Every structure is written in structure tokens, then in C-alpha cells.
Amino acid sequence: MEVPPLSLSTSSPTPLTSAPPDFNSDPAWKLPGWFEPVVVACILFGACYFTRRRRYSVFGGVRKRISILDDDSVSSRNALLSGSDTELSSRESSDGEDDDSYYSDISTLKNPPKRRSCCGITFWTPNTSRFKDNWHSRVLHKFPFLLEMFYWVITYIIYRLTHIFAQLYFEKSIWDVAQANGLRILAFEQFSPFRFAFPVMEIQVQNWFLQNHPLFLTILNKFYALIHIPGSVYFMAWYYYAAPRHAIFAKVRRTVTLCNLLAFVVFTMYPCMPPRLLPKEYGFIDTVRRDSAESVWMAGKFVNHLAAMPSMHFGYSFMIGVTCLYHAGAFRWLGCGYENKSSKGLRIALGVFGAMYPLALLTTIVATANHYYMDVIVAIFVATFSLLCNRVFMVFVPLEDLLFWCLRVERPRHNTGVGFKR
Structure with a gap:
């Protein structure tokens, strides 16, 4: 069902085929x-x-x-050379992602193989501890967050490739397909039996900001461009530093990664044009581009501009918000909460931020005409599914062992939360 163009603009007393003359005549900031x-x-x-x-x-x-007065200085030095240290042994032991067999294999062999289980099958992978004295192993041991940076780079490269894969799959018709999919979403929201769930249309939200609060819309444009990638990267970096254990951080990281990969599949198989790129008769304004607020990460020939479904802007904010609410103890009444022993002020701050951040992103992506409501709903579903199924990535642990073996580097032990506790 195609959406009649007038059905999107009759609620406004003035046509919205172009932005009002007083809206950001000069790019701000x-x-x-x-x-x-x-x-x-x-x-x-x-x-x-x-x-x-x-x-x-x-x-x-x-x-x-x-x-220098220690009579047993030789044994002390030997203990240090063997790596015995209170901080390393007590705070950097197995974290839940790395099974006990990773570091605690007991065998007569100097470097016994690691026992891995995948899909009910037991694997024995080479032990990389023999490479612990290599210079790149020592660098990773000193800076274990470098491994997290590697995961982020791989994910970002995969996202960049989605545009190429989608282009190859749909060939030259991708823009027509994406526009048709966007119009189907609008038709579903406005004319399906579920239209009661969408009482306020996207065009009405943007029109309210355009007509009444253009300065605030300028702020939202900057917020949309600058928060998604820098803000998400900052949260994961902070969470690695502050999480109680690496097992908890790893679950969130795996959830984010799986959510990304599922979204990338949808981007490729179901290209969807955002409201701001629809024909002008549908009334939406590309305020981000008019305000020269487009992110540098959203430019270039490898960027997928037809990736509205699902909204990863909201998906990231939703996962961040749920994580903060979890540590604030908001889910304890469900029996799955976290008993945070931090100060009451910190718990309240986490709870407020966890609730407000997704709402702020929801307002932003709708007001700037970058996403539909359905994009948000699908993003919540994808994020929830990713949380429940994030351990699927454990099947790659044997391959990761082999990769480290080929690189002749020992996999670094994580020190999540050590600096924060200190």
C-alpha cells in the first residue's frame, strides 16, 4: 500500500516541501x-x-x-619472574569468557593444549603461553584494551562493506527498492490495524520542531551526528574500565557485536530509505544535511545511506540504557538485577541516564527524519535477541586460539575493573 503524500502533511497549516526560510539559513556550529x-x-x-x-x-x-637486605632476594626475584603478583592473580583470573581451562590446565607438558567445547564437540587448541615473552605479547599484556579496539575495527569494516553487498545484490534498483520499503513502513504505521500504536506521525514530530523550536532542532542535529559513534565508543571504553568483572563486560560486548551483525544482514537484504530521503511531496526535511551537521562517519562512498531499518542509533542507546539500569538495580524486582554496592547517588545517576538516554535518541532520530517508529521497534527486538543469544560467538574461540597461534602472540588476560576499584 502506497502512502498518499497529502496524508502526511494535512496536519500542518503550511506545506513542508522545503524548510522554513528562518531555519538555519547559515550552518550552525x-x-x-x-x-x-x-x-x-x-x-x-x-x-x-x-x-x-x-x-x-x-x-x-x-x-x-x-x-637489598632481604636474605631471600634470589627466591623473591624468581617469584617475580614467574609472574606471581597479588594484583594479577586475584583480579585478573578467569573472567567467565575465558574458561578455566584457558589458564589452569594442569599437565606434565610445559605448555599443554587448551580444551575447548563447541556445539557439543571437544577441541584441543594450541597453547599460546609459549609466546608470552614475544614483544607483541608483552605489549598486549600491558595494554589489553588493544584487543577490544581490534574487535571494533573488524565490526566497522563489516559495516562499511554492507553498502557494497547490498549494491551487488540489488544492482541498480537498490534506491527504488529502498524507497518502496520506506513507504511500506509508513503505510503500515498509518493504515494497518496496528495504527493505534502510532498516534503521532513522524512528520508531525518534525513539523513541531521546525515551526516552534528550530534552535532545539539544530541541537538535535548535532546530537545525532556526534553521539552515535563517539558516545558508543566512550561507553564501551568506560565500561571496560568500570565493569565489576570481564565476564559482565564480555556479555555486553558480545551483545553489541551480535546486534551489529544482525543489523548488517537486514541492511543488506532489506534496504530502507530514511524519511529524510523520500520524495519532497512526503514532507520530510533532511535537517542534518541542511544544518551541515552530517557526521564524517556518515560520508563517503562506502557509507550505507539506505540503512534505516533497524535503527542502530536507537539500538545502541537501548543497550547502553539497559546496561546502566541493570547496574542501578532497576531489574532486581524481576529476580535478575545486580546488587550494586556503590553509593546511592551513583545508582540514581545510572538509573536516570539509563532511562533518559534512549528517550533522547528516540526524539532525535524522529525529529531529524532519520528513522521511522518501526525502525525503533525492530532495533529493540534485535537487541533483545542478541542479549539472549550472545554466547553464539563462543563458537569462534577455537578459531581465535588458532589466530593467536599463527600470530605467535599470547592472548592477553583482561584487567576489567581493576583501575576503577583502585
């Missing part, structure tokens, strides 16, 4: 193209610094003072 990459780089390398092993030297192992 124009940022240079290097600003966002520099911000993201500062966040990532700052996280590497703050999550480093402070008592470990790339060139000399664990740093610890040994008294």
Missing part, C-alpha cells in the same frame, strides 16, 4: 572534518592508557621493589 576521528582516537587510546597494567613493564615484567 560547523565542525572541521578531523574533529570526530580525533575524538574517537583520543577515547580509544585514552582507554588503553587508563586500563593499562600499571605494575607491568613491557621490557621488564612486573615491577616490584626488592629490599
Whole structure:
């Protein structure tokens, strides 16, 4: 069913085929193209610094003072060379993602193989601990967050490739297919039996901001462009630093990764044109581009502009919000909450942020005509499914062991939460 163009604009006393003359005649708060990459780089390398092993030297192992008057100084030095350290042993032991067999294999062999289980099948993979003295192993041991950065780079490359795959799949008709899918979504929201769930249309939300609060809409444009990637990267970096255990952080990271991959499949198989790119007779305005607020990550020939369904802007905010609410203890009444022993002020702050951040992103993506309501609903479903099925990535653990073996590097042990607790 095609949406009649007039059904989207009759609620407004003035036509919305173009933005009002007084809306951002001059781009506001124009940022240079290097600003966002520099911000993201500062966040990532700052996280590497703050999550480093402070008592470990790339060139000399664990740093610890040994008294010159100690009669047993030789045995003390041997203990240090063997890696025995209170901080490393008590706080950096198995984290739930790395099974006990990862570091606690007991065998007569010097470097016994690791026992891995996948799909009911037991695998034995080579033990990379023999490479612990290699220079790149020592760098990773000093800065374990570098491994998280590697995961992010791989995910970002896959996203960049979705545009190419979708283009190959639909060939030259991809824009027509994406426009038709966008119009079907509008038709579903306005004319299906479920239209009661969408009492306020997207065009009405944008029109309200355009006519009454153009300055606030300018703020939302910047918010849309600058928060998604820098904000999400900052949260994952902070969470690696602050999470109680790496097992908890790993579950969130796997959930985000699986949500990304599922969204990338939808982007490729179901291209969807965002409201801002629909023909002008449907009334939507591309306020982000008119305001010169487009993110540098949203530019270039490899960016998929037809990836409205699902909304990963909201999907990320939803996962971040749920994580904050979990640590605030908001789900304890369901029997799956987290008993946070932090201060009451911190718990309240986490709860307020966890509730308000997704709502702020929802308002932003609708007011700027970047997503439909259905994009948000599908994003919630994808994120929930990813949370329930995130352990599917454990099937790649044997392959990861082989990759580290080929690179001749020991997989670093994580020190999540150590710096925050200190």
C-alpha cells in the first residue's frame, strides 16, 4: 500500500516541501572534518592508557621493589619472574569468557593444549603461553584494551562493506527498492490495524520542531551526528574500565557485536530509505544535511545511506540504557538485577541516564527524519535477541586460539575493573 503524500502533511497549516526560510539559513556550529576521528582516537587510546597494567613493564615484567637486605632476594626475584603478583592473580583470573581451562590446565607438558567445547564437540587448541615473552605479547599484556579496539575495527569494516553487498545484490534498483520499503513502513504505521500504536506521525514530530523550536532542532542535529559513534565508543571504553568483572563486560560486548551483525544482514537484504530521503511531496526535511551537521562517519562512498531499518542509533542507546539500569538495580524486582554496592547517588545517576538516554535518541532520530517508529521497534527486538543469544560467538574461540597461534602472540588476560576499584 502506497502512502498518499497529502496524508502526511494535512496536519500542518503550511506545506513542508522545503524548510522554513528562518531555519538555519547559515550552518550552525560547523565542525572541521578531523574533529570526530580525533575524538574517537583520543577515547580509544585514552582507554588503553587508563586500563593499562600499571605494575607491568613491557621490557621488564612486573615491577616490584626488592629490599637489598632481604636474605631471600634470589627466591623473591624468581617469584617475580614467574609472574606471581597479588594484583594479577586475584583480579585478573578467569573472567567467565575465558574458561578455566584457558589458564589452569594442569599437565606434565610445559605448555599443554587448551580444551575447548563447541556445539557439543571437544577441541584441543594450541597453547599460546609459549609466546608470552614475544614483544607483541608483552605489549598486549600491558595494554589489553588493544584487543577490544581490534574487535571494533573488524565490526566497522563489516559495516562499511554492507553498502557494497547490498549494491551487488540489488544492482541498480537498490534506491527504488529502498524507497518502496520506506513507504511500506509508513503505510503500515498509518493504515494497518496496528495504527493505534502510532498516534503521532513522524512528520508531525518534525513539523513541531521546525515551526516552534528550530534552535532545539539544530541541537538535535548535532546530537545525532556526534553521539552515535563517539558516545558508543566512550561507553564501551568506560565500561571496560568500570565493569565489576570481564565476564559482565564480555556479555555486553558480545551483545553489541551480535546486534551489529544482525543489523548488517537486514541492511543488506532489506534496504530502507530514511524519511529524510523520500520524495519532497512526503514532507520530510533532511535537517542534518541542511544544518551541515552530517557526521564524517556518515560520508563517503562506502557509507550505507539506505540503512534505516533497524535503527542502530536507537539500538545502541537501548543497550547502553539497559546496561546502566541493570547496574542501578532497576531489574532486581524481576529476580535478575545486580546488587550494586556503590553509593546511592551513583545508582540514581545510572538509573536516570539509563532511562533518559534512549528517550533522547528516540526524539532525535524522529525529529531529524532519520528513522521511522518501526525502525525503533525492530532495533529493540534485535537487541533483545542478541542479549539472549550472545554466547553464539563462543563458537569462534577455537578459531581465535588458532589466530593467536599463527600470530605467535599470547592472548592477553583482561584487567576489567581493576583501575576503577583502585
